Amino acid sequence: MKIFYHESYNINIGLLKFIHPFDGMKFGKVAAQVQQESLAEIVCPQSYISDFAINEFLDALLCKLVLHKRPVLEALEAPYLPLIPYSWLQKRVLIPMRWGVAGTLDAAKSALKGNDSWNLAGGYHHASAHSMEGFCIYNDIGISYQQLLASGELTADDKILIIDIDAHHGNGNARTFHDNSNVTLLDVYNADIYPNTPVSRQRVDIAVPLPMGTDGELYLNKLNTALQQLSSGYKLAFVVAGTDVLATDPLGGLKLSIADVAQSHKRVYQRLKVLNIPTVFLGGGGYGKDSAAAIIAGIKAVSDR
Numbered sequence: 001m002k003i004f005y006h007e008s009y010n011i012n013i014g015l016l017k018f019i020h021p022f023d024g025m026k027f028g029k030v031a032a033q034v035q036q037e038s039l040a041e042i043v044c045p046q047s048y049i050s051d052f053a054i055n056e057f058l059d060a061l062l063c064k065l066v067l068h069k070r071p072v073l074e075a076l077e078a079p080y081l082p083l084i085p086y087s088w089l090q091k092r093v094l095i096p097m098r099w100g101v102a103g104t105l106d107a108a109k110s111a112l113k114g115n116d117s118w119n120l121a122g123g124y125h126h127a128s129a130h131s132m133e134g135f136c137i138y139n140d141i142g143i144s145y146q147q148l149l150a151s152g153e154l155t156a157d158d159k160i161l162i163i164d165i166d167a168h169h170g171n172g173n174a175r176t177f178h179d180n181s182n183v184t185l186l187d188v189y190n191a192d193i194y195p196n197t198p199v200s201r202q203r204v205d206i207a208v209p210l211p212m213g214t215d216g217e218l219y220l221n222k223l224n225t226a227l228q229q230l231s232s233g234y235k236l237a238f239v240v241a242g243t244d245v246l247a248t249d250p251l252g253g254l255k256l257s258i259a260d261v262a263q264s265h266k267r268v269y270q271r272l273k274v275l276n277i278p279t280v281f282l283g284g285g286g287y288g289k290d291s292a293a294a295i296i297a298g299i300k301a302v303s304d305r
């Protein structure tokens with residue numbers, strides 16, 4: 001397993017961390033421990049994703065909106081911060097996320113060459129070509145898919161799988177691939193929280209809606225059943241491995257332990273390996289104090305360490 005990380009992934013929002021739950025510095029903590037324990041090779045994306053790739057993916061309206069402070073702040077669920085200049089947002093949030101998108105693209109290229117990979121950032125599953133929301137500005141899977149088609153590393157006939165084990169439903173991925181029957185969505189999510197968008201929920205091929213407060217045992221049983229419905233023949237799998245399923249997460253509303261999260265990562269990966277599907281894990285959400293520890297446990301679990 002190769003780990004994709006760049007120091008620019010880290011979102012340093014300074015004192016604002018006291019009013020916003022996201023620990024944007026967790027990527028560096030995870031990378032430091034991966035290095036310290038020699039868990040895996042760390043690979044850096046060479047640059048952030050280009051304006052060209054972004055503009056090719058976003059629709060015309062969103063291309064304009066992302067250049068303005070107010071809509072970006074609303075997508076980051078912080079519209080009450082009017083004194084922040086756009087240049088600050090660009091430097092502290094948008095550019096780090098563009099590094100995250102590049103990491104997803106590079107990790108996908110790596111997986112297609114036979115090296116399964118884990119991008120510590122990315123997994124921005126609430127964004128789409130038409131919408132930025134839920135801390136997600138750029139849909140990294142959609143942008144990467146488009147770039148891989150353009151480079152010929154994927155064809156339009158290739159079957160792609162997205163397994164979303166973040167606590168939230170991946171509405172942005174569902175919208176992005178709404179009309180693409182070659183993309184299969186498996187989504188395990190807390191059905192009682194954001195985003196409750198019926199059209200995107202209905203797009204999910206294998207849906208596992210869970211009630212608020214679901215514990216690790218039930219979660220893992222349901223995940224297992226869903227994984228058994230998958231078949232082989234996919235060219236690539238993206239796994240949105242958000243750790244906001246943890247009981248200590250302030251937003252996810254589920255009750256998994258760190259060991260449960262590691263087990264979920266392991267079961268997903270084992271199933272994908274049985275089916276011989278190249279795999280890319282992506283960061284996704286994770287807003288609590290144990291998020292970095294759960295990511296490390298997940299990396300160890302899939303590496304059998």
Ligand SMILES: [Zn+2]
Binds near residue numbers: 285
């Ligand atoms: Zn989430």
